Amino acid sequence: MTNPFQETLPVAILRFCLSAQSERLEHYRAAYEANRHRVYSFAFWMTDSEMLAEEISERTFLRAFSLNDQPTDEMIDKALLRELKNGKFVTLAPVRVHCSTVNEVSNVRRNAKRVDLERAIVQLPHTERMIFCMHDGDGYDHDRIARTLGISEDESRQGLHQARLRIRELVNSNAMTAVA
Structure with missing residues (x-):
């Protein structure tokens, strides 16, 4: 019988998690399950590509898990932002308000x-x-x-x-x- 957790994790994250101690594995699983849909969805909206979104999601979790044994949602968000910036998928410009009137x-x-x-x-x-x-x-x-x-x-x-x-x-x- 296979582990259902292993079926949902991408291979690179699975390898990383399997090398971790069992108590850390539970933290990784909880963080992954709690954030995977949100991270993928956000990566998809920023790239408009399913394949890139999957790749960015995988790298995001690898980054977050390698930086902290118990990453918070905010740490995962920051890892996602770094992946998007490093991959040149987004360029964050200063927020400028151009309040032109909306026609009709x-x-x-x-x-x-x-x-x-x-x-x-x-x-x-x-x-x-x-x-x-x-x-x-x-x-x-x-x-x-x-x-x-x-x-x-x-x-x-x-x-x-x-x-x-x-x-x-x-x-x-x-x-x-x-x-x-």
Whole structure:
């Protein structure tokens, strides 16, 4: 009979865990199971590629497990951010608020399709996409986002506001091109 834990872990993480002591193995398993879907999802949103997301997820856990025997969610987030930066998948620019008026916001109130929203999120600048995914996707508060990304809470709030405005504009423009 095979171990169900071994079936869910990527091979590199499994090798690392098997070399660990049994008590650390339980901590690794708990951290992996608690965070694997979130890490993969976030990596996917930042790269828009399933294969890259799997690779980044694997490297994220290897990094987090090698740095600490009992990594917290925040340590795993920081390891993920380092992997995204090191792989040149994201470039974090300072959060700048460009509050231009959103034209015809009422047009967005129609039934927006999920695919329109997904396309709009992928088109966001990296910093805004990260803030949006962390806050609206994973439920992080602005304090945790600020600590993870190394920005202020106000910048996190501004980035989220800007991301939401851009998403509305992008959904509206995508809908207009689909109609035309």
